[in-house]
Amino acid sequence: MQTNDAQIVAENITIAYGDFVVQRDLNFTVNRGDIFIIMGGSGCGKSTLLKTMIGLKEPSTGDIYYDGVPFWVSSAKDRDNMKRKFGTLFQSGALWSSMTLAENIGLALKQYTSLSDAEIREVAAYKLMLVGLAGFEDYYPNEISGGMKKRAGLARAMALDPDILFFDEPSAGLDPISAKLLDDLILELRDSLGTTVVVVTHELASIFAIGNNSVFLDPDTKTQLATGNPCEMRDHHPNEVVRNFLRRGVAEVNAA
Amino acid sequence: MDAALTCNDTTDDSLAITLSGDWMLGSALPNVDPVLAKLSATLRPAAIRFDATALGDWDTGLVAALVAIRRGAEANDVLLDDGGLPDGARQLVALAFAVKEREGARRLRKDQGFLEVVGEKILRVVERSRDLLGFVGELVLSFGRLFRGKATYLRSDLTQHIQEAGAEALPIVSLISFLIGMIFAFVGVMQLNNFGAGIYTADLVAVAMVREMAPIMTAIIMAGRTGAAYAAQIGTMKVNEEVDALTTLGMHPIDFLVTPRVLALVVMMPLLTMYGSLMGILGGAAVGLAMLDASLVQYTTQTVNSVGLNSLLGGLFKSIVYGSLVAIAGCQQGMACGNSAMAVGQSTTRAVVMGIVLIVVSAAVLTVIYINLGI
Numbered sequence: 001m002q003t004n005d006a007q008i009v010a011e012n013i014t015i016a017y018g019d020f021v022v023q024r025d026l027n028f029t030v031n032r033g034d035i036f037i038i039m040g041g042s043g044c045g046k047s048t049l050l051k052t053m054i055g056l057k058e059p060s061t062g063d064i065y066y067d068g069v070p071f072w073v074s075s076a077k078d079r080d081n082m083k084r085k086f087g088t089l090f091q092s093g094a095l096w097s098s099m100t101l102a103e104n105i106g107l108a109l110k111q112y113t114s115l116s117d118a119e120i121r122e123v124a125a126y127k128l129m130l131v132g133l134a135g136f137e138d139y140y141p142n143e144i145s146g147g148m149k150k151r152a153g154l155a156r157a158m159a160l161d162p163d164i165l166f167f168d169e170p171s172a173g174l175d176p177i178s179a180k181l182l183d184d185l186i187l188e189l190r191d192s193l194g195t196t197v198v199v200v201t202h203e204l205a206s207i208f209a210i211g212n213n214s215v216f217l218d219p220d221t222k223t224q225l226a227t228g229n230p231c232e233m234r235d236h237h238p239n240e241v242v243r244n245f246l247r248r249g250v251a252e253v254n255a256a
Numbered sequence: 257m258d259a260a261l262t263c264n265d266t267t268d269d270s271l272a273i274t275l276s277g278d279w280m281l282g283s284a285l286p287n288v289d290p291v292l293a294k295l296s297a298t299l300r301p302a303a304i305r306f307d308a309t310a311l312g313d314w315d316t317g318l319v320a321a322l323v324a325i326r327r328g329a330e331a332n333d334v335l336l337d338d339g340g341l342p343d344g345a346r347q348l349v350a351l352a353f354a355v356k357e358r359e360g361a362r363r364l365r366k367d368q369g370f371l372e373v374v375g376e377k378i379l380r381v382v383e384r385s386r387d388l389l390g391f392v393g394e395l396v397l398s399f400g401r402l403f404r405g406k407a408t409y410l411r412s413d414l415t416q417h418i419q420e421a422g423a424e425a426l427p428i429v430s431l432i433s434f435l436i437g438m439i440f441a442f443v444g445v446m447q448l449n450n451f452g453a454g455i456y457t458a459d460l461v462a463v464a465m466v467r468e469m470a471p472i473m474t475a476i477i478m479a480g481r482t483g484a485a486y487a488a489q490i491g492t493m494k495v496n497e498e499v500d501a502l503t504t505l506g507m508h509p510i511d512f513l514v515t516p517r518v519l520a521l522v523v524m525m526p527l528l529t530m531y532g533s534l535m536g537i538l539g540g541a542a543v544g545l546a547m548l549d550a551s552l553v554q555y556t557t558q559t560v561n562s563v564g565l566n567s568l569l570g571g572l573f574k575s576i577v578y579g580s581l582v583a584i585a586g587c588q589q590g591m592a593c594g595n596s597a598m599a600v601g602q603s604t605t606r607a608v609v610m611g612i613v614l615i616v617v618s619a620a621v622l623t624v625i626y627i628n629l630g631i
Contacts, residue, residue: 054504080506088504094497098413108505111408156501 007032007196008053008164012062015048021222022048026062028215028227035190035197035210037230040217041245046200047091047168049217053198054088054166055079066164084112087157088166092173093149095141101128101152102137108159127155131185147178154185165189167199171206183209204248208234216242257312261286261321263294270303270335271295273325276310279318288321295328304329306340319348326353391588395518398510402519407511417520421482425528428481432473433465433532437539440464444540445547454548458555459562461540466563466571470532472619475578478521478528479611483586486517487607490590491600499591514591518583525579526572533571570631574622578615585611 008030015022022045030036038046051057053064055071063070066082074082095104105124109115115123125137131151133144141149150170157165170186171179183206190197201207207214207230216226216233218241226233226242234246259277266272271294279285294300304325311318322341326349329336338346368376401407444457490513493499502509537559544555589607593599 051500056500056503083504083506086504088501090497090501092496094501096498096501097493097496099410103410107410108507111505111507160505 005032006030007034007067008036008198009065009068010053010062011065013049013052013059013064014061015045015052015057016060023217023222023224025223026215026217028224030196030198030213032196033190033194034213035186035199037207037211037214038198038200038217039202039207039214039230039245041202041219044217044219045222046202046217050166050168050198050200054086055083084108084160085163086166087160087162087164089150089153089157089168089170091168092146093141093153095149095152095156097141100138100140101133101144101155104141104152105156105159108156112160123159124155127158128152130158131155132181147174150174150182151185154182158189161193162195164196164198167197167201169200169202171201171203176205179203179206180209186210204246207246216245259283259285259317261288261291263291265301266305269301270305270337271301272305272307274307274310275318276312278312279314279321281315281317283317285317285321288324291325292328295325295332295334300332300334303335303337305337308341308345311342314342314345319345319352322349323352387592388584388588391591392584394510395514395584398508398515401508401511402515407515408507409512409516414516414520417517418524420485421478421517421520422524422527425478425481425524426531428477429474429528429532430535432477433470433535434539436469436473437461437465437536437541438543440469440536441540441543441547445544449548455550455554455558457540457544457548458550458558461544462537462559462562463567465533465536465540467567468571468574468619468623470529470536471571471574471578472615474525474529474532474575475582475615476612478525478579479582479585479608479615482521483582483607483611484604486583486586487589487593487604488600490514490587491593491603494590494593495595495597495600509591514587517587518580521579521583522576525575529572529575566631570626574619577618577622581614581618582611585614 006029010026010028013026014024015026026049038049040046048057052059058072063072065071066085069078069082071079071082095101096107099107102121102124105127106120109120109123110117113120121137125134128134128136131154133148133151133155136144136148136152141152144152154170165186167186170182174182186197186199187210189195197210199206199210211230214227214230214233215224217223218225225239226237228237230246233242237243237246257277259275259279261273261275263271263273271291273291295304322338322345326336326338328334338349341349398407402409440461441457444460445454448454448456448460490499493513499509499513502512541555541559544550545552548555550558586607589603589610593603
């Protein structure tokens with residue numbers, strides 16, 4: 001169900017820590033059903049941009065519009081309501097360590113729905129099955145491996161059936177096969193639930209496998225160099241920095 | 257063979273640097289300053305050449321010297337011909353200069369004067385106090401939500417915090433209070449017996465424990481035990497992005513993490529203090545009965561008559577104040593924790609220090625208030 005209406009619009013975003021500007025003048029549009037990649041070299045502010053999008057770091061100028069509603073100028077209460085439509089998978093999973101996986105997933109449900117405890121547990125079990133962790137309801141986060149933590153984090157991010165899923169470096173620290181499985185899972189979620197997905201990553205394999213829209217952040221000029229489909233950017237983008245990044249720096253071969 | 261470096265001016269206005277011997281870290285390496293001095297002199301050579309035919313083994317010791325020379329050459333527009341160097345060293349030097357220094361990346365180290373250092377520290381203290389006040393404000397709002405039933409927290413969390421800050425603290429509170437009571441009784445018996453007033457030891461122990469010692473000792477124990485634990489727990493959650501995960505779900509981390517902890521400690525502190533008073537009085541009685549010619553009934557009557565309701569309530573009020581200060585210090589430091597393992601350690605230390613300072617300062621203030629109120 002891929003339609004072409006804009007769901008997230010970033011307008012003139014500038015992000016700074018004090019006087020230190022991380023990125024300036026970011027403008028991009030994410031359409032409903034997109035898998036949108038935020039890419040760029042290490043330290044260019046990808047994760048910081050994600051933090052701005054999910055409401056953890058206020059931009060110094062500009063705003064992000066979700067379905068036409070500006071996020072940062074809205075009141076804190078409206079922002080909280082908008083945030084409920086987001087699901088976020090943090091880099092290390094960020095599962096609450098004092099709770100079991102089922103409780104981790106159930107917390108938001110308990111808070112924002114009127115489901116009974118038994119129903120919540122059932123939903124939690126179902127979400128864990130979706131990410132391939134059936135039967136792990138009563139495990140604590142420190143009892144499972146890093147890849148499983150990520151998948152459990154994804155199950156938690158999906159607890160409230162979010163409109164938009166945010167991923168911070170989903171494949172970091174995963175072996176190639178687990179990373180591939182996670183990519184497949186992201187694609188399936190998009191196709192079956194119609195969720196819009198925003199992914200911060202610099203894994204080229206993932207970028208081409210899942211992304212159909214993207215923004216490229218450059219640490220030197222501190223702004224975006226390109227936005228659009230990553231495959232097209234690799235083949236046709238006029239800027240050499242962008243092409244080199246997407247080709248792992250391999251110079252262009254003359255296809256005579 | 258020892259490393260050596262000689263440099264000679266040649267006829268074609270260049271500097272010939274001859275490297276010989278083993279240039280290994282840890283052996284005596286020659287100084288490159290004379291070369292650098294020649295490079296920045298007014299009459300400087302136009303180029304540098306190297307002769308490394310007599311060079312033996314080398315490691316970073318050689319490359320670091322070459323990097324210094326190259327940097328000097330570039331700063332003074334002197335051509336550097338590295339053809340005479342071994343291939344490996346040439347590549348390593350080239351690698352070091354391959355990526356240009358990022359503009360503005362280097363930190364300029366400046367010497368600070370005494371006044372500047374003092375000023376900065378004071379500003380930081382002011383800033384911290386402001387953070388603490390802001391935190392207290394948020395906490396008040398959060399308690400408002402809690403009493404209106406709008407706060408998100410897990411009841412199981414709250415009961416666990418109560419368990420940890422209450423029942424699990426009993427052994428250490430028992431031990432410390434009992435011993436403090438015994439110490440007071442020892443001092444009392446020794447001094448008061450000189451005036452034949454040994455039986456007033458019972459008064460001394462009871463009044464001291466109930467009014468001052470039990471609240472303050474329990475608070476200090478809880479600062480080291482529970483305040484530190486709060487800072488470390490919340491700080492680790494911060495490092496692990498668990499706090500961010502709460503925020504992104506639209507939940508208030510203060511409601512979820514801080515308020516239940518503060519509540520647990522504030523509710524448990526008066527109970528622990530009362531228990532501590534009792535243990536102290538028992539400790540005092542053990543010593544008093546052993547060292548005085550007093551019967552159990554006499555000692556008990558003396559104790560009961562010495563402690564009025566005012567003393568008891570005054571002590572309990574103090575314990576509530578201390579308990580909230582310890583919990584606030586612990587949680588505030590946890591929430592203000594930076595993003596590294598070291599930051600968690602610093603927060604924990606600061607939580608304990610801040611907790612104890614706040615306890616002592618508020619004890620002094622409360623004592624003055626009590627005296628003026630005649631309690």
